[in-house]
Amino acid sequence: MxxxxxxxxxxxxxxxxxxxxxxxxxxxxxxxxxxxxxxxxxxxxxxxxxxxxxxxxxxxxxxxxxxxxxxxxxxxxxxxxxxxxxxxxxxxxxxxxxxxxxxxxxxxxxxxxxxxxxxxxxxxxxxxxxxxxxxxxxxxxxxxxxxxxxxxxxxxxxxxxxxxxxxxxxxxxxxxxxxxxxxxxxxxxxxxxxxxxxxxxxxxxxxxxxxxxxxxxxxxxxxxxxxxxxxxGGWDVTTPQAPVGRRGDGAHAGGAPASAAASVTVHRATEQANVVIGGRGLTATDPRRFALSVLNATLGGGMSSRLFQEIREKRGLAYSTYSFASGHADTGIFGLYAGCTPAKVDEVTRLLEQEWERLANDGITAAERERSIGQLSGGLVLGLEDTGSRMSRLGKAELVHGELLGLDESLERIRAVTAEEVRVLAGELAAQPRSMVRVGPFTG
Missing domain, CATH: 3.30.830.10 (Metalloenzyme, LuxS/M16 peptidase-like)
Structure with a gap:
């Protein structure tokens, strides 16, 4: 292998x-x-x-x-x-x-x-x-x-x-x-x-x-x-020099921002309201990022996800709803999004938070775990079918992760995620200070 x-x-x-x-x-x-x-x-x-x-x-x-x-x-x-x-x-x-x-x-x-x-x-x-x-x-x-x-x-x-x-x-x-x-x-x-x-x-x-x-x-x-x-181009490529180190190893100044919570409303004369709730997530190199991928797939990563099923399929309250995560060297963000009729924004926000809390409290089922792992595994393989994706993977491995995983090893790390790891991580994310942003025809 x-x-x-x-x-x-x-x-x-x-x-x-x-x-x-x-x-x-x-x-x-x-x-x-x-x-x-x-x-x-x-x-x-x-x-x-x-x-x-x-x-x-x-x-x-x-x-x-x-x-x-x-x-x-x-x-x-x-x-x-x-x-x-x-x-x-x-x-x-x-x-x-x-x-x-x-x-x-x-x-x-x-x-x-x-x-x-x-x-x-x-x-x-x-x-x-x-x-x-x-x-x-x-x-x-x-x-x-x-x-x-x-x-x-x-x-x-x-x-x-x-x-x-x-x-x-x-x-x-x-x-x-x-x-x-x-x-x-x-x-x-x-x-x-x-x-x-x-x-x-x-x-x-x-x-x-x-x-x-x-x-x-x-x-x-x-x-x-x-x-x-x-x-x-005039660059000195003959004098031996070591590359600049990666972030987090002393090569770059800075550090993680302090945790904060905020509620922001942005007025726009639109027919639809857009809302995001969430808070701090994981860094790009956190070993729990594979568990986060499974968590994200279960909560809001596809048509079978909880957000899609609860908010769109069962109630017809939104066309688009999903969860997302992004990681940086010293922090990350995790959020849940939905676009809906302005009059329904409070109900939709409540459902977003309800599904997040339910995942944090009760975890995921065995069927959800298997489905999410399958979704992630298939997406990983399909995503590496072109040269652009492979070129990008090399760059991020060098600049961000500090390792390049083979496809089989990446799949193994995804498949090794347990339901308990997902539940614990969901609880940690839910316990972070929570921010909410609404964009739409609101006055305050």
Whole structure:
């Protein structure tokens, strides 16, 4: 059976790790001389590949005066380098039928591309050029400032986005994790080009960069391509340096926010009310996260879940209702959501809390446990059928979890969850200070 790939420490320059994976896939990890980490998963028979350039920096890492810079960079790195215009970058991928994009999180940022395996060297060169040599042109920045403000306005017009954003703020308070990833209209309007540049030069470098690729990829060739591209971009990849450590091992300042409870009402002239209740959850590396997955699947993870059956199927009070969880290095959130007619919001809120308390008090049945484990197992396998998911798994294993589990081992950890573990965890989550956020046509 394929074993976990241990990534407990970032490793020294020149270190190598290899682990077989399911389906004859092979994962390799190398630490290059400048501290860049490269992880690949070769998937036999595939003619495509997805490559990602990860920087272990997110919106939580923005200093005062830099708020919104992380999301700004996600946009601006596509706007041109010393070697390429924005049109050159777009044409490079369109010409070969590929696609490129980026994603900003609260703790990391990823720039990625999916192409045919023959076009992987081009993708590596373009993505690396963007990461190392972005111009952050002042005129382009002002243009993109307007684009980002439109993006924020679009999100603010979606009450389901608003309720989740405000919920994170309610639970995490003034902690940096409570800030919106994309910034606010106020911070985006205020952040100057110099602050974005400072954020870029402070956090983007060989020691913070992780390159991951999955599909039809040759590990040694990719390492050589990355080194060459980084050198062309002017980064020092010859001086031996150790990578920056992961969060929680002293590499990043900060800590968990204090527990708090809040009740927030946001007025929107909508036909439907959106409500979320919940509180603090588990960290991303908590060993109980597998029990949390089973808990979440049982409570609100599908059509057979308790929330769906009780609120939608039996009572017809909502079209969409579910539970959710997200974990960070030092804290997490857990919540229950529903969208309903404003006049029914109090009844729906009561049912959300009732089902949560019932799970905490009585636990789950054997049938629910088996059904949830089956749901999670099938979703895990299906979710790893494409190169993008595998590329993302490598990045998160390196930056977040400190280990890469083989598929069989992941399934074993899910199947090992007991009903008692779920009940105890549900009780702990229910005992946390509880926040509620409502968005809709309310006056107070």
């Amino acid at each position: 394929p074993l976990a790939l241990p990534l407990a420490t970032p490793g020294d320059p020149g270190s190598e790790l290899t682990a077989g994976q399911d389906g004859d896939a092979l994962v390799r990890r190398s630490v290059l001389p400048g501290g860049v980490r490269v992880l690949t998963e070769r998937m036999p028979g595939l003619r495509s590949a997805t490559v990602g350039a990860w920087v272990g920096v997110g919106s939580r890492d923005e200093r005062d005066g830099h708020h919104g810079s992380t999301h700004f960079l996600e946009h601006l790195l596509f706007k041109g380098t010393e070697r390429r215009t924005a049109m050159d970058i777009a044409e490079a991928f369109d010409t070969v039928g590929g696609e490129a994009n980026a994603a900003t999180g609260k703790e990391h940022t990823c720039y990625y591309a999916r192409v045919l395996d023959d076009d992987l060297p081009m993708a590596v060169d373009v993505i690396t050029d963007m990461v190392t040599s972005a111009r952050l042109d002042a005129a382009e920045l002002e243009t993109e400032r307007g684009v980002i403000l439109e993006e924020l306005a679009m999100n603010d017009d979606d009450p389901s986005d608003v309720v989740h954003e405000r919920f994170a703020q309610a639970v995490l308070g003034a902690h940096p994790l409570g800030r919106p990833i994309g910034g606010t209209p106020e911070t985006i309007r205020a952040v100057p080009r110099d602050a974005v540049w400072d954020h870029y030069t402070e956090h983007y470098g060989p020691r913070t960069l992780v390159v991951t690729a999955a599909g039809g990829v040759d590990h040694d060739a990719l390492c050589a391509q990355v080194l060459a591209a980084l050198g062309t």
